[in-house]
Amino acid sequence: MAKDTKERILATALEMFSQNGYAGTNIRELTQALGLVKSSMYKHFESKEAIWNALLDGMIDYYARRFGSAENLPPVPDSLEGLVRLTMGMVDFTVHDERIVMTRKLLAIEQFRDERARALAGKHFLTGLIQMFTPVFAGMMEKGLIRRDDPEMLAFAYTAPISALIHQCDREPEHAAEIVARVEAFSRHFVKVYGEEDPRG
């Protein structure tokens, strides 16, 4: 109970910061949500800003481990349908994992105030996705599944619309199901346009 208070503070801070922003959150509410009194927080963090920094450190670290390293690249699918399935698996995960949803919201809120948040937002929302899918499309081109073209351009053309729908999902979680369906529709449209294989593959 006592030992993990630091972690619980971070979790609640992520929750509140991602809803009302750093400036819009006060530590009295934060600690109260944990059944504590505000001064108790200072046994675990030296300031409110220290919570923010620890949160960002965690987000940066998690991103690097989970999405940033070369060994975590998605596998190259063996068919166009495989690309659709790979995509839907990733989207289902990223849309329903509360921690990742809150991370995106927090980055959207704080990206213009904090330099590190800005950099991480750029990765989360655009460049990281391109880096992730460029080798996927390069591999699919080598396998003859996708027409030969600039794989980075294809990764961009593929991930950016999906990223936009994920954002829409963050805004309107009550419409998650239909938005995810739109992701799948787009994915199938994409393989229809760019694929060189019988789409039953």
Added chain:
Amino acid sequence: MAKDTKERILATALEMFSQNGYAGTNIRELTQALGLVKSSMYKHFESKEAIWNALLDGMIDYYARRFGSAENLPPVPDSLEGLVRLTMGMVDFTVHDERIVMTRKLLAIEQFRDERARALAGKHFLTGLIQMFTPVFAGMMEKGLIRRDDPEMLAFAYTAPISALIHQCDREPEHAAEIVARVEAFSRHFVKVYGEEDPRG
């Protein structure tokens, strides 16, 4: 001078809110930037929240007039190159118009806290762009410039990546030139993939 103080307050509020958020901005700084003292603000707005509401009203109204009405739809280009030029004109405008840049940043920051900001963000970042370009692609299909397909899906596939680059531009305005160049590269890629016309058109 005195007459337009209300407008100047709104302009400065947009500036500050779009950088530090509503909660992260205080009215002493705001009025000081205008050479006023904070109590003077209350001659023009009854509260800080009233500024926020007036700002949102203005944004909603401006969007409806500028992007939301049917008569302001972009013209259907006569060639694939025309689509590229149309796009670049719009992007150059939206990326360099300070007021629109600040509006996007503000919506990104406040979209999870305020219901109206959330709705407007959805339009600005996704649905409005689709609505705008769906008739463009429908018209281009009728002219035989673009392969027949679901025009709304094409509008989505076209505008979402461009929107993502515009966001990147908001995050990194120092790289605006190269990001705009990426918009053009994407636009040309798109017409190459979807076009049915000699791209010299």
Added chain:
DNA sequence: TTGACAAGTGACCTCTCGTTCACTATAATA
């Protein structure tokens, strides 16, 4: 000239914020 009104001022109010600190309770250690 007077009166009325809008715009701006500075002092002041109350509230909440982040933060500090002396203190207590607990549990592990020596």
Added chain:
DNA sequence: TATTATAGTGAACGAGAGGTCACTTGTCAA
């Protein structure tokens, strides 16, 4: 058992927040 470190408490602090108000100034119409 005595000691020490850790986690949590509650009162208090200073700063800064949003907001109010009596007052001054400038403008313009009557």
